[in-house]
Amino acid sequence: MGSANSRRAIAGAEGLTTQAQIPRDASAWEQIYSETLSTWKYSAVLWGFEPRIDYTNNVKARLQPWCCGGRYFSVRYDSPKEVIERPYFLITITETCFRQDTYIRLPCAYQSRLHVEPDPSGHYLKPVQVVGYREGIAVLQVNANDGKMEFLVVHMKTATVIGMHKIEVTGKHYLCDTLISPDLASFIIKPNAMYVLNFCRGEYQNVIKLVSCKGENGHCPVTKKLFDGIAVRLFVAFDPRYQWRRIAIGNYLRGGRDAVCLYDTDTEVIIVESDTSHYQTTHNIVYSPDGTYLASLILGRSVKDGLFNFPRVLVYSTTDLSILHVIRTTFLAEVPTLSPSALFPLFSETGTHLAIAYGEQGTFYQQVAGVHVYKMPVLLDLQSLCRLTIRDFFDSQDVERLPLPTKLKSYLRFQPSYG
Template sequence: MGAEESKGINYGLMGPTTVVANMNRQAQAARPWSLLHMCSVDQWKSGHAEAAGFSETTMSCNGVVFKDCSPTFCISRQGIINLNKSHSLFSFRRRNKFTKMAEHFEYNHIPAQLSSIQNFHVKSVLCYHESTVVLHLVRNMMTQFGVIDLETNKFLGVFGKKNVEFVNEALRGEISPDGTVCLIKIPSIKSDNNSAFVFQLFCLKKRELIREVTLPFHHSLFAFDPRFSSSRIAATSFLRGEDNSLSLVQTDSWSVLRTNPRVDDMHSSLNPHLKDIFFAKDGYLIFAIMVSSGAGCCCREKRARRMQPVDVCVYIFNADTTQTLHCIQYNRFICAIHSCPVNYLPIFSNCGSRMAIVLNDKETQYDHLQIYKLPTTGSLQNRCRIRILQQFQYPDIIQRLPLPNRLIQYLQFQPEFA
């Protein structure tokens, strides 16, 4: 159960063509959770990723979370750079308070719109989906949210009540798979309890609050189920008294459909170890990422490796029953508190049936990747989708296939077909 299975396996001499043949052969015969392939980070970038059916090649980032990156937006993976302007459009704001993400969006994507609204500035990227980006904005020391359409490069407007200014660490957001709503976790200003948080569901088109619910724990996380557009989420520690639980929740009533009371077998509470939860592309699996916090921040020591690696656990659950299915454990030489999530989050192949992780062996300083086979679940229709996608090395080809639009949408994991 974990990356220890990889010892003694060496794919270092494989070229991309050999990787394709090896993956096709092993993927058919191997059992779920089996290790299919291992390579170095350099080999991954030079052709192994594409040969194994993955589009993403950026697997590490030196950005600091909540300063350079956010839990859902990476400056390396999304190509955001630090823009050095000779003058500031916002003279009231000191230059040393800008973050890389804030500079990029404030000066590059929406300068005209934000400059026309005095005292507004970007604090961070809260979440994004396709071409829609939701920003954490601050005006006169009050937090609000802004919506940008990157395809048209337009600032669509502001939403959310004018609250006190919140730190980026206190907020968490996600746009639904169909792009219609945005769910945000935010501190509650109505409660006498300073640690109280709420889920707020907003309509992005009208930029209005639809409904909200108070959370029993401040560290609750959530993710939209891609099979149900915006009507179902998975949420951790959603029930009162269940600090180590995973629940399936209906967003129209906040009613709980299923609950797993034991997410992490190694800790009694998910705080502060839980970093993220998310669904597989087809929606049939839920992943929870647990990272040991160790002795605290080790940003200064990580370059010289004068520290112990952190333990990363990927717990996998059935998305219909919340039953625990598997756990993969591995080590990373990163700061568990400030490291960009790209350094420890797994990625998935274009067909959604393979998962890749970056890990370190304790006795070496080199990063390498491992690819695991995921179980093929769901309907016959979903199984056919996986097989079809495995036949095309480049996902852009799907758009050009002579198929009905709804079938192409289904092959692209869009929820409208579900």
């Protein structure tokens, strides 16, 4: 077996470190691969990243790529000429890169209830659009002309609506972000910052709502209202280990500066906050699959303020939100809100690698040119290493077919560990 020191040396060479070694092991964060954006979706499979992410520049119709995990869904609908021809209203959800349609049947009353927003805001706010997606569950935002916004929870495989949540609109309709919990039992609704700040200032509910997917008669009730009055700027990510009970929040204002905090949604208590000595205005925040790390895409400071920084990625420890590593983006002068760069950083399915966008030298405010892949430190414990070894040979779908107990398969698929 060798001595403890020799085992640590071998582990360090392979990028496997103990918790105490993580902040000091610089070799574990090295860049190991680069790929152009046009061919990245093919290489992504080899490195264990989700291959069905839409990295094209045509993201203006959605404004919330982080809610759908980067997957792009378009929605179309048509009305039958006569009720006898088709006694229902048909909605078709299409994922372009997956080439698969999901057909949802709604009551015929929706035909006359849909609210059409005039341009330019209508270019971003559709009568029906997907505003959240996770593991086969989608959330549709339906804007009705009777002063309501309806959020339909759709099971994509069975093409059924499993629940609905309604919001009364007192002013204008507005675009919302929805984030589905790891156990698929709840989802968060919050106003989309880019939309409301451009098209309906002050005419929206500036609050985070935690909504249960389980309710009586298909109604999804609100279980919590959080951060009333300050929700619009926040970026939220569910901790994959805690079902709906713990979230990370970016752009949490503390002492006049943006910070990151971990929040218990059950007790409504902030667990820990990051050090505000670092500039931390974020445009994306994401957990590693096992919940060990938290990565955030930090925006550069404004040129008009006399400051100019290239965007960078901060990697935090989820134990105390200490910053373990800083990765500076290459040749990205800024992060345009509607650019594919907003989809990054990305963790691989097993959390062993991190993908970060880069640009082209000599350009200004340009789109993403390619992707760098970095090696992540992995905790050196037998249970985690066994999981990673198994996942080297079986992807998430293959794990479901293994003759193993349900709890063990859940662990292999990085599903919630705590109730």
